[in-house]
Amino acid sequence: xxxxxALFLAIAAIAVGSERQKAADVTAAVSLxxxxxxxxxxxxxxxxxxxxxxxxxxxxxxxxxxxxxGFSSVRKVELETGAVLRIYRLAPSLFGEGLALFGxxxxxxxxxxxxxxxxxxxxxxxxGDFAFEPEGWGLTLDGRxxxxxxxxxxxxxxxxxxxxxxxxxxxxxxxxxxxxxNELEFVRGEILANIxxxxxxxxxxxATGRVKGWLDLEPLVRENSGGDTDAVLNGxxxxxxxxxxxxxxxxxxxxxxxxxx
Ligand SMILES: [Ca+2]
Numbered sequence: 001x002x003x004x005x006a007l008f009l010a011i012a013a014i015a016v017g018s019e020r021q022k023a024a025d026v027t028a029a030v031s032l033x034x035x036x037x038x039x040x041x042x043x044x045x046x047x048x049x050x051x052x053x054x055x056x057x058x059x060x061x062x063x064x065x066x067x068x069x070g071f072s073s074v075r076k077v078e079l080e081t082g083a084v085l086r087i088y089r090l091a092p093s094l095f096g097e098g099l100a101l102f103g104x105x106x107x108x109x110x111x112x113x114x115x116x117x118x119x120x121x122x123x124x125x126x127x128g129d130f131a132f133e134p135e136g137w138g139l140t141l142d143g144r145x146x147x148x149x150x151x152x153x154x155x156x157x158x159x160x161x162x163x164x165x166x167x168x169x170x171x172x173x174x175x176x177x178x179x180x181x182n183e184l185e186f187v188r189g190e191i192l193a194n195i196x197x198x199x200x201x202x203x204x205x206x207a208t209g210r211v212k213g214w215l216d217l218e219p220l221v222r223e224n225s226g227g228d229t230d231a232v233l234n235g236x237x238x239x240x241x242x243x244x245x246x247x248x249x250x251x252x253x254x255x256x257x258x259x260x261x
Pocket of ligand 1: 056185
């Protein structure tokens, strides 16, 4: 219970941020979403050099975007072995971020370059690029719209064909904005989101932006971070056909199939 309380306070702290004064005024209205545990179904090897920024699952394989200048890439990864089957390396000036799939196209964000890239899923041939604002953090597709995070509580919806913004959503918990919203995955009608530097995943209602629950992945963070503050939880993929949820982190040696308890 004590650990849950600490977690609640940690979440409350991120939510409050610089709006502490304003937040204090609405404290009475705060009712933080419940914290849920996850069960590890199976673990798999993950490249401990991969600074994971985007992750998705399609057709039996993982697709991963990695960051850091000089180390950014898009990869096709074999789930069982973690082997990199195909790789596209970005120019050293670019920092890879979120990754989504639209049809047969992989769409990758970069962090501060205000540029995204489109690749053929099979060949990894670069098909084109697009401009977006302001920063690129996470990316997923809800079936018809791209959802982009930029580290603020705001999620942007983009048309996946034109990359034009079609709407926004503010992520809140207990009426307070949640900052540092990072890697995303659309799962069974909810937006799952990593929160940068936190060992929780938010389950966000895509209609209201409200956090419906927090998945506590602290035991996995402890097992994989090795005390490295960069080695944070980041990477959510969903196998819709097999109803399997995968999570990993930056520089983590393992990737997990997890089930929400
Ligand atoms: Ca994802």
